[in-house]
Amino acid sequence: MAIPLVPQLLRNHLSELAEQNQRIDGRGQWESREIDLQTNVLPNAEGSAMVTMGDTIVYAGVKFQIMTPYPDRPNQGGLMCSAEVRPVAGRNWEAGPPSPESIELGRVVDRGIRESGCIDVDDLCIIPGEKAWQVILDLFAVSDDGNLFDAFALAGIAALRTAVVPEVKFEVSDTDRPLPVSKTPIMCSYHKVGGRYVYDADGREELGGDERIHITLGDNDNVHSLQKGLKGIFTASEFAEIMEHAKSRCGELRDLVHGSE
Amino acid sequence: MNSRPVGQLDNMSIESSADGPRDTQRTLVVVPGEDLGSSEGIEAGHGVLVVGDRIISTKQGKMSRKGNTVSVSPLHTRYMPRPGDLVIGHIEGCTNNIWFVDIGAPFNSILPMSLGPAKVEFGGTRKILDIGDSIICRVQEVEETHQSVVTMKGMGLRKIRSGALDELDPHLLGRLIGKGGSFLREMKMQTDCRIVVADNGRLWIDGELENILEVRKRINGISSEAKMIGVDA
Amino acid sequence: MGGYGDVQMIDENGIRADGRKAGDLRPIEIETGVIPVADGSARVIWGNNHAVAAIYGPMEAHPRKIQRQDRAVLDVRYNMAPFSTSDRIRPGFNRRSREISKVTAEALESVVLVEMYPRSKIRVEIEILAAEAGTRCVGITAASVALAHAGIPMTDMVVSVASGKINDVVVCDLNKEEDNYGEADLPMGILPNSGELVFLQMDGDLTQEEFQEAWDYNMEAAHDIHRIMVDALKGGES
Numbered sequence: 001m002a003i004p005l006v007p008q009l010l011r012n013h014l015s016e017l018a019e020q021n022q023r024i025d026g027r028g029q030w031e032s033r034e035i036d037l038q039t040n041v042l043p044n045a046e047g048s049a050m051v052t053m054g055d056t057i058v059y060a061g062v063k064f065q066i067m068t069p070y071p072d073r074p075n076q077g078g079l080m081c082s083a084e085v086r087p088v089a090g091r092n093w094e095a096g097p098p099s100p101e102s103i104e105l106g107r108v109v110d111r112g113i114r115e116s117g118c119i120d121v122d123d124l125c126i127i128p129g130e131k132a133w134q135v136i137l138d139l140f141a142v143s144d145d146g147n148l149f150d151a152f153a154l155a156g157i158a159a160l161r162t163a164v165v166p167e168v169k170f171e172v173s174d175t176d177r178p179l180p181v182s183k184t185p186i187m188c189s190y191h192k193v194g195g196r197y198v199y200d201a202d203g204r205e206e207l208g209g210d211e212r213i214h215i216t217l218g219d220n221d222n223v224h225s226l227q228k229g230l231k232g233i234f235t236a237s238e239f240a241e242i243m244e245h246a247k248s249r250c251g252e253l254r255d256l257v258h259g260s261e
Numbered sequence: 262m263n264s265r266p267v268g269q270l271d272n273m274s275i276e277s278s279a280d281g282p283r284d285t286q287r288t289l290v291v292v293p294g295e296d297l298g299s300s301e302g303i304e305a306g307h308g309v310l311v312v313g314d315r316i317i318s319t320k321q322g323k324m325s326r327k328g329n330t331v332s333v334s335p336l337h338t339r340y341m342p343r344p345g346d347l348v349i350g351h352i353e354g355c356t357n358n359i360w361f362v363d364i365g366a367p368f369n370s371i372l373p374m375s376l377g378p379a380k381v382e383f384g385g386t387r388k389i390l391d392i393g394d395s396i397i398c399r400v401q402e403v404e405e406t407h408q409s410v411v412t413m414k415g416m417g418l419r420k421i422r423s424g425a426l427d428e429l430d431p432h433l434l435g436r437l438i439g440k441g442g443s444f445l446r447e448m449k450m451q452t453d454c455r456i457v458v459a460d461n462g463r464l465w466i467d468g469e470l471e472n473i474l475e476v477r478k479r480i481n482g483i484s485s486e487a488k489m490i491g492v493d494a
Numbered sequence: 495m496g497g498y499g500d501v502q503m504i505d506e507n508g509i510r511a512d513g514r515k516a517g518d519l520r521p522i523e524i525e526t527g528v529i530p531v532a533d534g535s536a537r538v539i540w541g542n543n544h545a546v547a548a549i550y551g552p553m554e555a556h557p558r559k560i561q562r563q564d565r566a567v568l569d570v571r572y573n574m575a576p577f578s579t580s581d582r583i584r585p586g587f588n589r590r591s592r593e594i595s596k597v598t599a600e601a602l603e604s605v606v607l608v609e610m611y612p613r614s615k616i617r618v619e620i621e622i623l624a625a626e627a628g629t630r631c632v633g634i635t636a637a638s639v640a641l642a643h644a645g646i647p648m649t650d651m652v653v654s655v656a657s658g659k660i661n662d663v664v665v666c667d668l669n670k671e672e673d674n675y676g677e678a679d680l681p682m683g684i685l686p687n688s689g690e691l692v693f694l695q696m697d698g699d700l701t702q703e704e705f706q707e708a709w710d711y712n713m714e715a716a717h718d719i720h721r722i723m724v725d726a727l728k729g730g731e732s
Contacts, residue, residue, distance in 0.1 A: 008393040013425040045577040055530035061577025088619035138576040143529045294650030294687045319647035338645030367552040
C-alpha cells in the first residue's frame, strides 16, 4: 500500500474537533456511519454478503472444497479466511502480492471467527481421516473509505451464516444443507483520532489518526480476538472505555446480522 | 494509425476558464462518440473533435455553444491545472531549492525557492514550508505534460495555519459559489467563516469550530443533493 | 469448447434453454458511480455476470519504465474475485487474466485520446464478482462506461459482445451452459457509431457462413448494448 501524505492541518483540525467532542463528519464519538447489510448477493458463491458503511463497500463470499483432514484432527474440517484489497478499492492500494495491510485484515477477521468456535468443525467431516469440508471465506473490498476491518468482519459472518454446503455438487449426499454456524462473533474497531478513541473511523480520520484497536466479542460478550495496530500508545482506562462500548455495540450489530438472514 | 485527430487540451483553451464546469444552467448531456451535428461554420472547443464534417463529443458532459464554438465540459473529472488557477496544495517533499506540491492534479507541481512565501537561504526550504504543510498558491505555468509550476507571490497567497480543508468535486464548485458568487457570499455572512474556494476543488474554511462544522454540513448537502438528482437536473 | 452435440441447448423452434431466441441478449443493467472513492466507476450486471470497473487518474506513470513520453498508458487489470466462479479461484498470478488485461488495454487505448496526457497513466480496474460467461465482454463494456464517467476523453465507447454456436446453430451472447458445451465463441469490441472494431478473438469451429452470421449478431447487439450504456451515463446518478 502506498503511504499517503498526511497534511498537518488535518491532524490539527482533528485535535481541535476532539477537544470539543466533535468529529469531522458531525458524528458522535461512538456513532457509526449508516450500515447496509445484504446477503445472498453473488450467484456463484455458496454464501455471500455485501456491506456498505458510508463510502466503504466490501463483499464476502464463501466457497467449499474437499480436504484431507489434518492427521492430528481426523474428524474435523477446516476454515480458511483471506482478505484481498485490490487496487480497485482506492488510489493507494497497489497491485501485486498481498500487502502487509491486507494480510493483517484477513488474519484479524479470521481469528475472531475461528476462535469464537461459531463453526462446528466436527460437523464438516465427511469420512474420518479421509475427507472433510474446507470452508473458504474470501473478503473482497471494492471501495475503501476507512474501517475495512469492521466491514469485512460483518460481511464475513453474515456470508457464513447464510452459506449452504454444496453436498450435491460434490456428490457427498443428495441434499445440500446450511453450513452449521451456531454463534455470531462481531468486531468493533476504534481509532485514536485527535488524541481520543472514536468508533468506526472514516478515511480522513484514518489518514490523520494514530493507533487502532480491534475487539471481537462472541455471543456472551466473551473476548475472541484483539489487535492493536499502527504506531501509538494507549492506557488501560482508554481500553476499558472502548471495551464498554464494544459490549453494547456488538449486540446491535448481532441483531443486524440475524435480521439479514 | 497516427492519422486520427488529436483532441484539444482543456487547459489550453482560451475561453474555457471559469464558465466551463461552472455553468449551472440546464444543458444537454452527451456521451463520448456522440454526433453533435455538422461541423460547418462551427469551431471545435474543448471536449469535442471534428471527424470528417461532423462534430463528435469525446466526453460525458454538458454540451454548450458560445457563438459558434461548441464544447463539452465533463460532469466528472480529475482536476487539470490551468495557468492562473487558485489552488490549495500540500507540500509533499523538497530539495535545497524546490518544494514539490500536491495540488490534486495528475502530476506534482513545483514551487521554486524564488517563488516561495519568504526569502530562503539555499537549503533552508524546510524551515519555511515543511512536508505536510498546506498552502494557497496560484498556477504560474502548465507544461504540455501537465506538470505545473505554482507561485506564492501574489495577493492572499500564503501558508495555511488554522482552520480546516474540505473537498468538493470540481464540477460542483458552481453550485457552491452560485450566480456571481451570491451563494458563497451568503454562506460566509451566515456562518461568519472565511471560505476560500480553490479551483482544484479544495476549500479552506476558517472560523470558530462550530461554524466550520456548519459550513461542512452545507457543503455535504450540496454533494449529496447533486448525487440524488444528478448534476444535470 | 467441448462436448459437441452432447447437450441439447436449443429446441427445434429455435428457443434456447433459458427461453431466448438465437439473436437475444441476456438482461443487462448498468449503473455509474458505484465506487465512491474512484474517479469514475460503473457496475454491469449482464445475465449472471456481475462486474465493477473503477478508474483512477490520469496520474503520473509509475514505475518509470512504463512511461511513454508522448502519450498516456492504460494500466488495465482484469481480475476474477475468488468467489466469482463455481470452483474457487486462487488469488494471484493468472495467465488468462493477464491476457485479457492486455487485449482490454489495447482495445481501450484505441479510443482513449491518450495523446492528451503524455507520461501519465490511467488505471482501469475491472473486477468480476460473479462470472457466468463472456466476462471479458462484460469487463470491456464496464470499463468503457467507467472511463466516460471519469471524464476521460474518447472518440467513442467500446461495446463488447460475443456470439457463438450451439448444437450447430449460431446464437448471440452465450450463457454458461452454452459457453461450456458450445462449439464456437466470437467476442468482438465494436465502436457503435462507426461500426469499426478494436477487439477481436475467436475460438472454436465456424464455417465462413456461420462466422458471418455471428459477426452480424454482434454488430446488431452492440447497438442495443450501446443504448443501455448511454442511458446509464445520461440519466439518474451522474
